[in-house]
Amino acid sequence: MKPFSPHPRETVAQHGEVALIAAIRRWLGPAAPPSPAGMGDDCAVLAPLRGKPLVTVDPVIYGEHFDDRNSPQEAGTKLFRRNLSDIAAMGGRPVAAVVSIACDPSLRTAWLEGFYRALAAESRRLGVPVVGGDIARLRGGLIATLTLIGRCAGTRAVTRHGARSGDWIYVTGDLGGSLEGKHCRFTPRLAEGKWLARQRAVRAMMDVSDGLAKDLTSLQPPRSLALLEEAALPISPAARRTARRSGRSAAAHALTDGEDYELVFAVARDANLAAFEARWRRAFPRLRLSRIGHFAAPGTPLPVGHTTLQEHRGFEHLRRDSTRRQ
Amino acid sequence: MKPFSPHPRETVAQHGEVALIAAIRRWLGPAAPPSPAGMGDDCAVLAPLRGKPLVTVDPVIYGEHFDDRNSPQEAGTKLFRRNLSDIAAMGGRPVAAVVSIACDPSLRTAWLEGFYRALAAESRRLGVPVVGGDIARLRGGLIATLTLIGRCAGTRAVTRHGARSGDWIYVTGDLGGSLEGKHCRFTPRLAEGKWLARQRAVRAMMDVSDGLAKDLTSLQPPRSLALLEEAALPISPAARRTARRSGRSAAAHALTDGEDYELVFAVARDANLAAFEARWRRAFPRLRLSRIGHFAAPGTPLPVGHTTLQEHRGFEHLRRDSTRRQ
Numbered sequence: 001m002k003p004f005s006p007h008p009r010e011t012v013a014q015h016g017e018v019a020l021i022a023a024i025r026r027w028l029g030p031a032a033p034p035s036p037a038g039m040g041d042d043c044a045v046l047a048p049l050r051g052k053p054l055v056t057v058d059p060v061i062y063g064e065h066f067d068d069r070n071s072p073q074e075a076g077t078k079l080f081r082r083n084l085s086d087i088a089a090m091g092g093r094p095v096a097a098v099v100s101i102a103c104d105p106s107l108r109t110a111w112l113e114g115f116y117r118a119l120a121a122e123s124r125r126l127g128v129p130v131v132g133g134d135i136a137r138l139r140g141g142l143i144a145t146l147t148l149i150g151r152c153a154g155t156r157a158v159t160r161h162g163a164r165s166g167d168w169i170y171v172t173g174d175l176g177g178s179l180e181g182k183h184c185r186f187t188p189r190l191a192e193g194k195w196l197a198r199q200r201a202v203r204a205m206m207d208v209s210d211g212l213a214k215d216l217t218s219l220q221p222p223r224s225l226a227l228l229e230e231a232a233l234p235i236s237p238a239a240r241r242t243a244r245r246s247g248r249s250a251a252a253h254a255l256t257d258g259e260d261y262e263l264v265f266a267v268a269r270d271a272n273l274a275a276f277e278a279r280w281r282r283a284f285p286r287l288r289l290s291r292i293g294h295f296a297a298p299g300t301p302l303p304v305g306h307t308t309l310q311e312h313r314g315f316e317h318l319r320r321d322s323t324r325r326q
Numbered sequence: 327m328k329p330f331s332p333h334p335r336e337t338v339a340q341h342g343e344v345a346l347i348a349a350i351r352r353w354l355g356p357a358a359p360p361s362p363a364g365m366g367d368d369c370a371v372l373a374p375l376r377g378k379p380l381v382t383v384d385p386v387i388y389g390e391h392f393d394d395r396n397s398p399q400e401a402g403t404k405l406f407r408r409n410l411s412d413i414a415a416m417g418g419r420p421v422a423a424v425v426s427i428a429c430d431p432s433l434r435t436a437w438l439e440g441f442y443r444a445l446a447a448e449s450r451r452l453g454v455p456v457v458g459g460d461i462a463r464l465r466g467g468l469i470a471t472l473t474l475i476g477r478c479a480g481t482r483a484v485t486r487h488g489a490r491s492g493d494w495i496y497v498t499g500d501l502g503g504s505l506e507g508k509h510c511r512f513t514p515r516l517a518e519g520k521w522l523a524r525q526r527a528v529r530a531m532m533d534v535s536d537g538l539a540k541d542l543t544s545l546q547p548p549r550s551l552a553l554l555e556e557a558a559l560p561i562s563p564a565a566r567r568t569a570r571r572s573g574r575s576a577a578a579h580a581l582t583d584g585e586d587y588e589l590v591f592a593v594a595r596d597a598n599l600a601a602f603e604a605r606w607r608r609a610f611p612r613l614r615l616s617r618i619g620h621f622a623a624p625g626t627p628l629p630v631g632h633t634t635l636q637e638h639r640g641f642e643h644l645r646r647d648s649t650r651r652q
Contacts, residue, residue, distance in 0.1 A: 057473060
């Protein structure tokens with residue numbers, strides 16, 4: 001759906017701010033608790049949090065993260081889920097969201113309704129209320145920014161720092177070709193993240209948003225590099241289809257396309273991998289788990305069938321030549 | 327400063343994302359704690375909060391909340407302070423901020439530096455770290471969105487709901503003419519908000535952001551209206567100057583200009599006002615406090631020298647005809 005309309009009657013400019021906020025509350029329904037626990041006061045007042053708070057923020061921007069080919073529902077779902085994926089990557093639980101929208105006054109009211117109804121559906125599914133927000137004018141543009149508050153689910157948050165040389169690298173699901181649809185319809189790995197945070201052998205974790213080749217450098221311990229076993233890479237069918245059109249290899253798409261929103265994590269080198277993998281399969285029988293390589297000291301001879309990250313690069317957000325989307 | 331430059335060398339497009347994030351960390355300095363307490367992981371992990379968490383979010387948008395006449399420092403200061411004002415309005419304490427920026431790749435690096443250095447200065451002054459954020463591309467625009475996490479300072483958060491018919495209406499500081507400069511240089515009333523939350527007689531509170539005439543309707547108890555004593559309105563010198571140019575009354579400017587970021591609150595009708603006002607003067611000898619009217623049942627005859635809100639209207643954020651800024 002094109003977000004903007006040339007017909008003023010179809011647009012948010014028709015409504016005063018008070019009427020628009022009332023409509024947003026209606027679209028959110030039970031996802032928006034009454035103030036002061038939700039919208040309608042200067043701040044939302046949350047119930048005391050058990051455990052350490054987690055905070056993450058990410059936007060969706062028209063022309064960058066979605067476009068005319070996407071429905072407003074897809075934009076809203078993507079916005080909520082990319083933030084949920086960040087909470088999942090720490091092994092946390094989501095608690096509450098606030099959403100700030102800035103849009104041209106020619107934004108279709110129907111677009112905004114679809115967007116908020118998608119947020120409401122995510123909110124209900126997960127029991128994570130939308131407790132506040134803001135709507136403001138941005139001439140010629142459309143951006144929605146969601147801040148998600150969470151909390152540590154167990155005794156720890158799993159950070160990106162903690163992997164050691166020799167540790168094994170695992171990734172959930174499969175990778176690449178997300179522009180075929182997954183970038184708007186992925187499943188944040190919340191249950192998996194919480195489960196992994198309870199496994200002592202898991203030393204570091206993050207989600208794959210900019211492509212494994214770029215993101216994995218953040219998980220890499222100092223003075224070591226990631227050696228990836230090419231045959232073990234979980235290449236998605238979408239990556240294979242994309243490769244047939246692009247002329248690049250399916251593995252290159254799996255490593256660099258980004259927006260996979262899977263979890264990549266390091267498992268202690270001395271862990272009992274067979275037992276760990278068996279526990280995973282019992283807990284998540286339907287989600288693929290791949291051991292894709294390990295961290296090694298620099299200068300380690302490259303084993304047969306392995307590759308390093310140097311040859312690949314993920315998405316750069318601000319380069320003028322970025323072409324991942326549109 | 328014009329935020330955008332036609333010379334690519336002066337712009338953020340020159341820098342890769344990694345280099346830009348490293349620069350942002352440098353500009354923030356001690357305001358950005360190391361991960362996982364700060365930037366650099368999927369979420370920021372905060373220390374456990376004492377008291378109920380507070381959450382608020384507000385953006386600053388180029389062309390709406392600031393323009394070429396404003397320095398990047400003013401934009402950054404305004405962004406932090408308008409959110410601090412929301413925490414103040416609940417009587418809370420600010421704890422941590424996350425900042426999401428979306429900008430055209432032609433944004434001047436110098437603009438971004440000035441902006442972040444202003445956030446750093448606010449952060450240091452108040453001991454409120456910037457724990458996370460995001461930078462993304464928005465073609466042709468510039469918006470920064472700050473989410474502020476706080477906590478209740480004492481036993482309660484003061485909400486907008488709680489005033490009763492007969493209660494007195496007070497406001498801090500003076501009102502109107504904020505476009506002359508206050509809209510970028512106001513002082514959030516944090517100490518005052520905390521103090522007011524400890525006064526039992528204070529029944530409801532909010533900050534004045536869209537103009538008293540509009541905002542006060544949110545404080546109004548059901549089946550009552552605000553009667554304002556015109557002579558008691560704290561009209562700012564800037565409102566008087568603006569009135570001389572606009573042809574409207576200074577009182578009208580005080581009631582509708584908005585962006586005052588003062589606190590307006592209701593005091594119980596049976597409170598000892600003299601004692602309350604004396605305590606205020608001891609606590610805040612340099613900040614004006616004005617009793618500007620009271621809430622009354624509809625149909626109450628309008629006392630001499632009083633006005634109602636019906637005649638005035640604050641800022642409507644999405645109307646095409648809004649002209650408050652630019």
